[in-house]
Amino acid sequence: MSTDWAAHDLKVQNHHGGNLAATSRIRHVLIAAITAGDIAPGARLKEIDLGQQLGVSRTPLREAMSALKAEGVLSIGDDGGLRVRTLDYQDIHALYQLRAKLESMAAELAAAQASPAEREFIAEIRAKESILVNDGINPATLAKLNGQFHQSIALASHNSFLVETLQRLSILMVLLGPTAYSLAERVREIGAEHDAINNSIQTHDPIAAKQAASIHLQNAVKARLQLIASGHKDNID
Amino acid sequence: MSTDWAAHDLKVQNHHGGNLAATSRIRHVLIAAITAGDIAPGARLKEIDLGQQLGVSRTPLREAMSALKAEGVLSIGDDGGLRVRTLDYQDIHALYQLRAKLESMAAELAAAQASPAEREFIAEIRAKESILVNDGINPATLAKLNGQFHQSIALASHNSFLVETLQRLSILMVLLGPTAYSLAERVREIGAEHDAINNSIQTHDPIAAKQAASIHLQNAVKARLQLIASGHKDNID
DNA sequence: TTGCATACATTTGCATACAATATAAGAAAA
DNA sequence: TTTTCTTATATTGTATGCAAATGTATGCAA
Known part of the structure; x- marks a missing residue:
């Protein structure tokens, strides 16, 4: 395996004081x-190797892994070693099923009680997305948007636990593989669904x-299953 | 603050191989x-003190706290110190609102696709609960049941992420205070709702x-708000 | 060849030591 | 008295070392 994925750095988003460096960055x-596929689900994470590649000692590394384990991203395999969690067919269904319920709950609440500013903000993001789609922007940017x-x-639902939970589930989505706004066809569909x-x-x-949110997620899981069936591999919404 | 809560030990429930000792136990x-109220929400957790009381070094302690932070039980306060998360009035609403959605989803799925064994198991637990209620058993036992x-x-829903999420939310419930099957009136109601x-x-x-699940949770939050209003303090379902 | 046991190697778990940073207190100057 | 600078202390962050546990390989015996 290449070791260059340690280059995935990023400005340490430490807005006021938090856990500035290592643990959070790791x-x-x-x-x-x-997400990038540099570490595949099922891969075993060995503390020493990992620490060397990231340039940190095992202590903050273990803290980060402890958190990721709690979030369900990592799990202890049969051999006792810590591994990237793998999702089986049923898990994928379950994950989308739950997301469908929560995303539609969020959309419902947002429609009912979002503030004017929040509505505008949502509309702006959608507009930006729409423009980028027409420009044929790269998948990664679209996925981010x-x-x-x-x-x-989710934020406009004004339910912090709903936000947290959806955030957590979206992280788990990375276990399905790299994101794929690479299917032009599906990209259009997503646009229409987001519009709705x-x-x-x-x-x-x-x-x-x-x-609308429910339908959106239903189509997303359908697209996902197609990708799996075709062995094409790639992540959609 | 008393230091005797370190006595909250328990047989190390390490069924197959997990993280047997310190981190998990902590x-x-x-x-x-x-849960017992020995550490109140808002309380700052200082690593050294805590380590001494628990008889462990800071390393496993930090791992445990890192996990609890990821789970939302602990949070970093304005001063940067790690504290037990406090829930405000809105949070309580949000928590119950989300639980209501997920518990009703679980009940719906369970009714649709639970196996015969699972149905029996659920019924047995309910029967046990019913008996204990009539016997006037202590609140802690009832809360456990x-x-x-x-x-x-949740398990009968056959959705592992739903199980995980509900598990996580139920842990957060401890932030509301000690459990309270102490209100005889509400205990009866709960019984009827569980029956439904x-x-x-x-x-x-x-x-x-x-x-039925939706109604159950709706009543639960109502009971909770009453408790808060009356300053009576105590946790209900 | 298969099963088992023992020895070896790897890896994780925990503790201690060290470093950096934040906090509080106190003293000096305005 | 108030403010600010300094110093001391408390607390968190990181690294390393050691010990225990666990997986793995090798060899022997059935």
Whole structure:
């Protein structure tokens, strides 16, 4: 395996005082590496190797892994070693099923009680996304914007635990493989579905929003299953 | 503050191989201490003191705290110190709102697709609970059985992420204070509500199960708010 | 060849030591 | 008295070393 994925650094987003450096950074780097496919699900993470590649000692590394284990990203395999969690067919269904329920709940609540500023914010993200789609921007950018769209809706639900939970589930999505706004066809569909959600929110229609989000996720899992079946491998919404 | 809560030990429930000793144990002890009210929300956790009381060094302690932070039980306060998370009025609403959605989802799925064995298991727990209620058993035992009831339903949903998420939320419930099956009146109501859920599951009626679970949680939050208003302090379902 | 046992190597778990940073207290100057 | 600078102390962050546990390989015997 190449060792260059340690290059997944990023400005340490330490807004006020938090756990500035290592532990938090390691967590992000590991997630990034998994997202990029540099570390595959099932791969065993050995503390010493990992520490050397990341340039940190085992102590903060273990803390990061402890957190990731709690989040369900890592798990202890049959051999006792810590591994990247693997999702089987049933897990994929379960994950999407739960996300569908929660995303539609978020959309419903957002449509009912988002503030004007929040509605505008959601609309702006959707507009940006729409433009980028037409420009044929790279998948990674679209995936990021997609995440922002969903998160802005979650935030507008004004339910912090819903936000946390969806955040957690979206991290688990990386276990399905690299994101794939690479299928032009599906990209268009996603745009239309996002539009439906956004419109419902803008018109204060909770029922429609809930419905639209539900359909969106239903199509997402369908697309995912197609990808799996075709062995094509790639992550969609 | 008394230091005797370190006595919250417990047989190391290490069924196959897990993290037998310190890190895992610390996590449980801390949760138990918070549940019992020995450590109040908002309290700052200082590594050295804590380590001495628990008889462990800071390293495993930090790992446990790192995990609890990821789970949302602990959070970093304004001063940068790690504290037990405090829930404000809105948080309580949000927590119950999310639980309501997920518990009803679990009940719905369980009613639709639980195996015969799973249905029997759920019914047995309910029966046990019913007997204990009539015997006037202590609140702690009832709370434990209540947890088993809800968990057995979650498991019967056959959605592992739903199980994980509900598990996580139920841990956060400890932040609301000590459990309170101490209100005789509410105990009876809970029994009736559990019966409704159980019956719907036994008769394979997903819609009724969903409805019953939803009502159950709605009443739970109402009871909780009453407790808060009366300053009576005590945890209900 | 298969099963088992023992020895070896690897890896994790924990503790201690060290470093850096934040906090509080106190003294000096305005 | 108030403010600020300094110093001391408390607390968290990181590294390393050691011990225990666990997986793995090798060899022997059936």
